[in-house]
Amino acid sequence: MIYLEKRPTPSRAWALATPLLAVLATMIVGGLLFAAMGKDPVLAIRTIFWDPLFGEFASYTRPQLLIKAGPLILIAIGLSFGFRAGIWNIGAEGQYILGALTGAAVGLAFYPSESRLIFPLMVLAGALGGMAWALIPGLLKVRFGTNEILVSLMLVYVATNLLAYAALGPLQNPEGMGFPGSRNLSQWSASANPELFTGTGIHWGVIAAGLSVLVAYVLLARHAFGFAVRLAGQSPRAAAFAGVSPSRLVLTCMAISGGLAGLAGVFEVTGPAGQISIDFNVGYGFTAIIVAFLGRLHPVGILLAGLLMALTYIGGEMAQLQLSLPAAAIQLFQGMLLFFLLAMDVLTQFRVRVRSGRAQAPQAVVAQPKPAQGTH
Amino acid sequence: MDLSGISPVLLLASLIVASTPILLAALGELVVERSGVLNLGVEGMMITGAITGFATAVATGSPALGFLGAAVGGAALSVLFAVLVLWLKSNQVATGLALTLFGLGLASMVGQAYNGIRAPEMGDIAIPLLSDIPVLGPILFRHDWVVYLGVALVAGVWWFLNRSRAGLTLRAVGENHDAAHALGYHVLRLRFLAILFGGACAGLGGAYLSLVRVPQWTEGITAGAGWIALAIVVFASWRPLRLLLGAWLFGGISVLQLNLQAARVPIPVEVLSMAPYLVTILVLVLISSGRGRAALAAPGSLGQPFHASR
Numbered sequence: 001m002i003y004l005e006k007r008p009t010p011s012r013a014w015a016l017a018t019p020l021l022a023v024l025a026t027m028i029v030g031g032l033l034f035a036a037m038g039k040d041p042v043l044a045i046r047t048i049f050w051d052p053l054f055g056e057f058a059s060y061t062r063p064q065l066l067i068k069a070g071p072l073i074l075i076a077i078g079l080s081f082g083f084r085a086g087i088w089n090i091g092a093e094g095q096y097i098l099g100a101l102t103g104a105a106v107g108l109a110f111y112p113s114e115s116r117l118i119f120p121l122m123v124l125a126g127a128l129g130g131m132a133w134a135l136i137p138g139l140l141k142v143r144f145g146t147n148e149i150l151v152s153l154m155l156v157y158v159a160t161n162l163l164a165y166a167a168l169g170p171l172q173n174p175e176g177m178g179f180p181g182s183r184n185l186s187q188w189s190a191s192a193n194p195e196l197f198t199g200t201g202i203h204w205g206v207i208a209a210g211l212s213v214l215v216a217y218v219l220l221a222r223h224a225f226g227f228a229v230r231l232a233g234q235s236p237r238a239a240a241f242a243g244v245s246p247s248r249l250v251l252t253c254m255a256i257s258g259g260l261a262g263l264a265g266v267f268e269v270t271g272p273a274g275q276i277s278i279d280f281n282v283g284y285g286f287t288a289i290i291v292a293f294l295g296r297l298h299p300v301g302i303l304l305a306g307l308l309m310a311l312t313y314i315g316g317e318m319a320q321l322q323l324s325l326p327a328a329a330i331q332l333f334q335g336m337l338l339f340f341l342l343a344m345d346v347l348t349q350f351r352v353r354v355r356s357g358r359a360q361a362p363q364a365v366v367a368q369p370k371p372a373q374g375t376h
Numbered sequence: 377m378d379l380s381g382i383s384p385v386l387l388l389a390s391l392i393v394a395s396t397p398i399l400l401a402a403l404g405e406l407v408v409e410r411s412g413v414l415n416l417g418v419e420g421m422m423i424t425g426a427i428t429g430f431a432t433a434v435a436t437g438s439p440a441l442g443f444l445g446a447a448v449g450g451a452a453l454s455v456l457f458a459v460l461v462l463w464l465k466s467n468q469v470a471t472g473l474a475l476t477l478f479g480l481g482l483a484s485m486v487g488q489a490y491n492g493i494r495a496p497e498m499g500d501i502a503i504p505l506l507s508d509i510p511v512l513g514p515i516l517f518r519h520d521w522v523v524y525l526g527v528a529l530v531a532g533v534w535w536f537l538n539r540s541r542a543g544l545t546l547r548a549v550g551e552n553h554d555a556a557h558a559l560g561y562h563v564l565r566l567r568f569l570a571i572l573f574g575g576a577c578a579g580l581g582g583a584y585l586s587l588v589r590v591p592q593w594t595e596g597i598t599a600g601a602g603w604i605a606l607a608i609v610v611f612a613s614w615r616p617l618r619l620l621l622g623a624w625l626f627g628g629i630s631v632l633q634l635n636l637q638a639a640r641v642p643i644p645v646e647v648l649s650m651a652p653y654l655v656t657i658l659v660l661v662l663i664s665s666g667r668g669r670a671a672l673a674a675p676g677s678l679g680q681p682f683h684a685s686r
Contacts, residue, residue: 004465004683006683088469090473140657140660140661143665144661144664144665145664145665146657146660146661146664146665147607147610147660147664149416149469150603150606150607150610150656150657150660151657151660153600153603154600154603154604154607154653154654154656154657155653155657156600157599157600157650157653158650158653158654161646161647161649161650162646162650164646165644165646165647168646169644286477289473289477290474290477293470326484326485326488327484328481328482328484328485328488329481329485330481331477331480331481331484331485332478332481332482332485333481334477334481335474335477335478335479335480335481335482336478338470338473338474338477338478339456339460339471339474339478342460342464342466342467342470342471342474343459343460343464343466345464345466345467346464346465346466349465350465350683
């Protein structure tokens with residue numbers, strides 16, 4: 001009979017191995033799925049994971065990798081603090097939209113000025129907009145004890161309606177001949193967020209994402225805030241004794257995640273997306289949740305996971321074009337990846353033991369290992 | 377603006393129809409949460425039910441079989457969640473989210489073949505005598521059978537939780553799984569059954585959207601209904617009868633805002649469309665603060681993984 005035995009401390013080896021195993025399992029099951037749909041599984045997997053990097057059109061697709069990974073990493077880094085501390089902001093999609101909206105609104109207020117201050121001002125406004133949107137569930141949780149999962153998610157739907165309202169109303173391009181959508185922000189030099197190094201896809205958002213990884217790493221490893229976050233996640237009681245204020249932690253984590261999601265939004269609307277439109281948001285806020293978990297809530301892990309997830313986006317688009325694979329297949333693929341990761345996590349937390357018969361059960365109690373010593 | 381076009385009787389009757397999908401999904405989730413498991417995948421199970429139900433109904437031409445297919449589809453997806461959460465001890469919040477993302481992807485992939493097809497019609501059943509009562513008759517007793525099923529299920533769940541032995545065990549497992557385990561109850565088995573029931577109910581709720589409310593397949597058809605169902609469970613303080621009230625409240629708001637849109641009230645459509653979500657937040661705030669805080673009514677072991685250390 002197979003049974004699980006709780007490990008005294010989570011296994012570090014398995015914590016590193018499970019994301020890789022999950023990717024592998026997703027490829028296998030995904031391949032079977034594609035085969036069931038009548039596509040060549042090997043070709044499909046190669047199109048998704050290999051061709052964007054080394055294929056025929058790699059010179060076009062490689063820059064796309066960083067363009068897609070930038071917002072994913074930026075949002076996931078923000079989410080990882082709260083997720084570590086047990087604060088579940090799952091409304092990053094809404095905060096991303098609000099960041100883009102406030103950033104664009106502030107910028108367009110100065111149109112057609114060519115001042116160099118406009119872009120920094122927009123970035124600041126975007127961060128503050130996303131932060132304010134995330135602080136709504138944060139403050140409600142602290143003040144009234146409402147569930148932040150539900151409130152942050154409800155605000156995503158409010159944000160998508162706000163986006164539609166803005167694209168058709170206040171932010172609509174007055175010279176756009178009635179088409180929905182704002183002026184093109186990437187073509188107005190004062191607000192443009194261009195590719196900084198030709199052929200790399202790096203824009204200011206990608207640089208911000210890189211910085212966020214560095215800062216998050218230092219915060220978690222060296223700063224009292226990182227300690228408070230880790231402690232609150234592992235043992236809320238111990239955190240209380242250590243003087244960590246739960247309310248302040250909630251507000252800080254929500255503000256960080258909202259601010260970074262807002263930044264991602266404003267960099268996107270001034271760069272790759274170019275304008276506020278009804279379908280401006282493409283689900284980065286939700287995919288970033290997968291990125292955060294796949295990266296084990298660790299900054300370096302998130303960096304790698306963000307790149308991988310960006311790869312599936314681009315590869316998915318290529319597979320759509322070349323193999324006429326449905327767009328939803330990639331969404332399914334990403335959800336499956338998270339499933340496999342969560343399922344395999346059991347190996348990090350538990351040992352799998354096999355016992356031959358019930359008669360031996362009492363021995364297992366005696367044979368339990370002592371807590372590991374000197375591993376930290 | 378013309379508000380005279382809004383008939384109160386029709387409004388109340390359509391309120392009951394509009395509340396049915398949320399009611400069904402929320403009722404399933406209520407049982408799941410009373411057993412101590414938080415399944416955030418309601419949205420994913422609902423939309424899976426919406427497409428499996430729609431596909432079955434189109435294939436067989438029978439809405440009733442469609443609903444059966446939806447219940448099976450929702451329950452099948454919930455098995456994934458159950459295996460991960462119960463036996464592989466994964467984090468319930470993360471797994472629930474994964475279920476929603478996966479379900480949305482699955483549904484939109486399967487649904488591609490069903491764009492623009494109409495669902496087979498489903499007739500209303502007027503209950504003899506009762507449906508002839510003025511005002512109340514058209515509001516309450518001239519609906520399709522799923523509406524009646526929803527209300528009957530509320531009564532059934534109330535009876536199960538408060539009057540049956542199995543319901544008592546389920547509540548015990550939800551309040552304190554270690555104590556229930558020590559008493560010899562099968563914590564995981566009971567939770568598995570509860571999760572299956574939750575999945576089937578969410579599937580039914582989703583199918584009501586695709587087969588009756590809309591009635592055709594559109595991508596993202598649930599539009600957050602699953603999340604609103606989760607909020608209603610909190611609103612109801614995990615009690616079935618208050619759940620009915622909550623579902624009617626939200627049904628009412630969504631119907632009212634649609635009617636106001638149709639009456640061309642000088643409020644932007646987008647602002648009206650926000651109303652159900654804003655009211656959900658407002659209700660959550662009201663119910664969470666003040667006396668009798670909702671959090672106190674939550675099952676004791678809600679969201680915690682159970683590992684029998686023997």
